[in-house]
Amino acid sequence: xxxxxxxxxxxxxxxxxxxxxxxxxxxxxxxxxxxxxxxxxxxxxxxxxxxxxxxxxxxxxxxxxxxxxxxxxxxxxxxxxxxxxxxxxxxxxxxxxxxxxxxxxxxxx
Amino acid sequence: xxxxxxxxxxxxxxxxxxxxxxxxxxxxxxxxxxxxxxxxxxxxxxxxxxxxxxxxxxxxxxxxxxxxxxxxxxxxxxxxxxxxxxxxxxxxxxxxxxxxxxxxxxxxxxxxxx
Numbered sequence: 001x002x003x004x005x006x007x008x009x010x011x012x013x014x015x016x017x018x019x020x021x022x023x024x025x026x027x028x029x030x031x032x033x034x035x036x037x038x039x040x041x042x043x044x045x046x047x048x049x050x051x052x053x054x055x056x057x058x059x060x061x062x063x064x065x066x067x068x069x070x071x072x073x074x075x076x077x078x079x080x081x082x083x084x085x086x087x088x089x090x091x092x093x094x095x096x097x098x099x100x101x102x103x104x105x106x107x108x109x
Numbered sequence: 110x111x112x113x114x115x116x117x118x119x120x121x122x123x124x125x126x127x128x129x130x131x132x133x134x135x136x137x138x139x140x141x142x143x144x145x146x147x148x149x150x151x152x153x154x155x156x157x158x159x160x161x162x163x164x165x166x167x168x169x170x171x172x173x174x175x176x177x178x179x180x181x182x183x184x185x186x187x188x189x190x191x192x193x194x195x196x197x198x199x200x201x202x203x204x205x206x207x208x209x210x211x212x213x214x215x216x217x218x219x220x221x222x223x
């Protein structure tokens with residue numbers, strides 16, 4: 001079964017502090033992992049995907065197949081990072097995304 | 110370049126009625142997917158269409174259906190509405206290939222069933 005678990009519903013950190021949003025997955029094959037973000041009153045948008053190994057807005061995420069995790073990290077949080085973050089999984093060639101429940105990140109000034 | 114457009118933005122319907130939601134994908138995108146977003150269940154996959162064919166369907170009752178037209182525009186229909194169908198319905202499109210190539214989402218249609 002495909003499953004994505006984001007253990008923290010809410011996460012609050014101070015500006016300038018490091019941020020880590022946790023994501024664990026369950027998938028029998030080779031998964032494709034993504035992070036999507038939804039800022040207040042904006043549409044859901046792709047933040048990054050593991051296949052491209054990129055850093056977007058200072059965020060990075062490493063796929064750890066041994067721990068079946070894809071945690072999102074940023075060394076220094078900024079107030080504009082406050083948003084809802086969703087981890088998502090897809091099987092290669094599959095036509096759907098399986099989302100975690102999301103983590104609401106709040107950056108305090 | 111226009112994004113994914115969903116209409117209407119808001120809908121209020123009565124239990125037992127039916128509703129049709131519309132989605133216009135990004136120009137050139139041939140794959141359109143639909144998701145239901147609720148506070149309790151989060152984001153759940155409804156179905157995906159490509160070249161007017163449904164390729165994948167989520168675990169929803171038969172009251173939920175959809176279709177895609179030759180211009181890639183898509184509609185989803187919910188019949189015999191129930192209170193639990195109240196949700197934000199999101200449409201997403203992408204060029205081709207599997208989901209690993211990334212979807213672009215619309216702003217959604219918020220459906221309230223009373």
